[in-house]
Amino acid sequence: MKKDLRSQNWFGKKGKDGFIYRAWMKNQGIPDYEFRGKPVIGICNTWSELTPCNAHFRELAESVKRGVIEAGGFPLEFPVMSLGETLIKPTAMLYRNLASMDVEESIRANPLDGVVLLCGCDKTTPSLVMGACSVDLPAIVVSGGAMLTGKYNGHDIGTSDLWRFSEDVRSGRMSEEELNIVESGMCRSRGHCAVMGTASSMACMVEALGLSLPGNAAIPAVDANRKVLAQLSGKRIVEMVQEDLKLSTILTRQAFENAIRVNAAIGGSTNFVIHLLAIAGRIGIPLKLEDFDLFSRNIPLIANLQPSGKYFMEDFYYAGGLPAVMKQIENHLHSDCITANGRSIAENIKHAKSWNTEVIATAEAPINTQSGIAVLRGSLCENGSVIKPSAASPQLMKHKGKAVVFENIEDYKARINDPLLEVDETSVLVLKNAGPKGYPGMPEVGNMGLPTKLLLKGVTDMVRISDGRMSGTGFGTVILHVSPEAAENGTFALIEDGDLIELDVESRILNLLVDQAELNNRKNKRVTFKSPFNRGYVRLFIDHVEQADKGADLDFLKGGSGSEVSRDSH
Structure with missing residues (x-):
């Protein structure tokens, strides 16, 4: 057991301060013993009805809580800014850094010993990981999972087909009425995009980095095993606190190289580049744009998933998920890297295999020799x-x-x-x-x-x-x-x-x-660019955002800020 729980700087205090911290928590019907030496686990939730991909996270959080309680921890759920790629204007990317600041400050300012990061839609994953990295407490990621494969006229469809359908409408090969029918069959269940888009690439990224339990990336949102993984993650974060297994221990330079190679093997999103650069900047790992080329050059495309291939995330799960891909490129990975479950990558993928080589191919007979970024x-x-x-x-x-x-x-x-x-x-x-x-x-x-x-x-x-x-x-x-x-x-x-x-x-x-x-x-x-935005977060963003080759983070957010609260209150 870790001797000094951070949360006891709040709940373990005597006198007026301790009284205030405990008494106001008790108005929720929480008995006194919950505060006495149990690891307090924050469940950082990006649930929002304006983020359809994450709209099932309240339910998923309950599974996490069961795991935390089972392991002897005390779970406390809290909301942070949620970024729904499909609705938010002008672009969710504008607010990724703002959401990361929300996460960072929420974690640091509150009596938390460890955190579970609930994320799914594109920008929620990097923003939560970026914010958590800045504080560097024990943390584990639970992704929301992809939706079921869409259906239209007897065919499987996914978000990548939207671009094809749009061009068909513009060229007259498809009518607006037909497009409306497609619309009803595209998103058949809760979860994020059914293809290897940015959301699934981010779920694969955190698993490849070692920030989640094995198998996290591919389980569909509606599969009961998604809840099982959430409960096991809740149980595991308590153990991580006891072991003092922090993000900085997991996120080594070798872990980032692994993630780049895995992204190549799955045909992951180009957005992976800008998000991984930002995460590296927060945890203090030197990473350059050229690294994405260098470490993915010899990695073949193993996963046959849209948009680079044919199949969908649901198929990917049935075929063996990310562990099966990582097994195929194991010789290219730093397989001794430690992961959130306390085991190495080699141990996690020891028995992994592909159950369908059309979906997850072999390194000897890949889907495509062209891969990566x-x-x-x-x-x-x-x-x-x-x-x-x-x-x-x-x-x-x-x-x-x-x-x-x-x-x-x-x-x-x-x-x-x-x-x-x-x-x-x-x-x-x-x-x-x-x-x-x-x-x-x-x-x-x-x-x-x-x-x-x-x-x-x-x-x-x-x-x-x-x-x-x-x-x-x-x-x-x-x-x-x-x-x-x-x-x-x-x-x-x-x-x-x-x-x-x-x-x-x-x-x-x-x-x-x-x-x-x-x-x-x-x-x-040429007239020098002058932004029309002169107030609020957008002004702050324009004044401080770095260029894409550096991850488009705000310049003053680079590096960690630690878990210490600068001032006490009361």
Whole structure:
């Protein structure tokens, strides 16, 4: 048993202070012995009816509480800001850092010895982990799980198909009435997206890092085993407190390298890059953009899941889940890394296997040899950009084309369907001012829909470049996270219609083939970006957000702040 419980700095005090801490808790009908030496476990809950992916978390929290009580702990559930990707405007990413601050301050300010992080929808996972890392108490993650596979006309569908259906409507191959029928069959149960989008990539990320119990990533939201895992996680966090197993013990440099390799093997979201960089910054692990390229280069695609493959998260679970994938690439992993259950990765995946090699393939016969995140550099993106090769078209991986430039998302929406738009299938679509400062918040608009005139010709993919992000459910030859963004007045800000752009993914090159003298002339004429936002959190965000290649965290949040409360009260 850990000798000194942090919570006893509140509940163990004598006199007026201890009286106040205990007496007001007792108005909830809590007996005195709950405060006397039991580990107090906070259940950090991102439940919200405005976050549909997390709307079942009240029920999941009850399972966690049972586990905490079973192990002799005292569970206390508390809410933090919830970020629903599907509803929140202008983009949930704008508020990821704000939610992480909420988590950090809520954990530090309260009498907690350990925390269970309940998260599911895209930004709730990184924001909770970022905030918890800053405090560095024992913590374990319980993901909400993916929804059941969608159904339409006898076919399986998932969120990645939304992009296809949208293009079909725009080209006249599908009617709005048919799209409404699809809408009713897409989201058939509680849970987050049914494909390997950002939410599932984040669930895999925390399992690969060792922050959850084995199997956490793939259990569907409605499967009874999700509740079992939640209860076991509640039981385990009490043991972690007793062992003083903190996040900083688990989140080593080797753990981050493991997560990058696993993300490659599952065809995970490009958003993984920006979130893992931010988490590393909070826990104090040096991680660079190039690391994502370096550590995923030799990892084949093992999981055959949309958008890089064919199947869905439900299939992934039945086939063996993440442990089965990690078993296939075990030779590439630091298998001695400790995980939340106190065991090494090697121990956790010792008996793992694939029950369906169409869904989880072998390293010897992978789904695709192209995987991971390729980091591109060149005159167009001085500080880097990313592309997901497994979701791109092979014939476009080496390409030269003339730029068709949209200055912002409103410009894109106004002109993309114009039959007079000067564009053909060899063109490169460029979207500016979708970065952290310029939008603000870096929305998921990088996988721009193709011009209607080209859809009618049967074109299904083009090279697209943006300083924004794209949904983890998206696909195509899409270059994202260009840094510095247009609002920072780098080369990307200077691209004009007709400029020649050179892409060579194999050589990791992205160049703007324009004379430097011409670029200097354009830069001298360019008006410096000035944000229209002058108050509140958005102003704070714009003033302090770092660029995508550094994780888009706020500069003053880097590093840990510890669990000590600066001032006592009463």
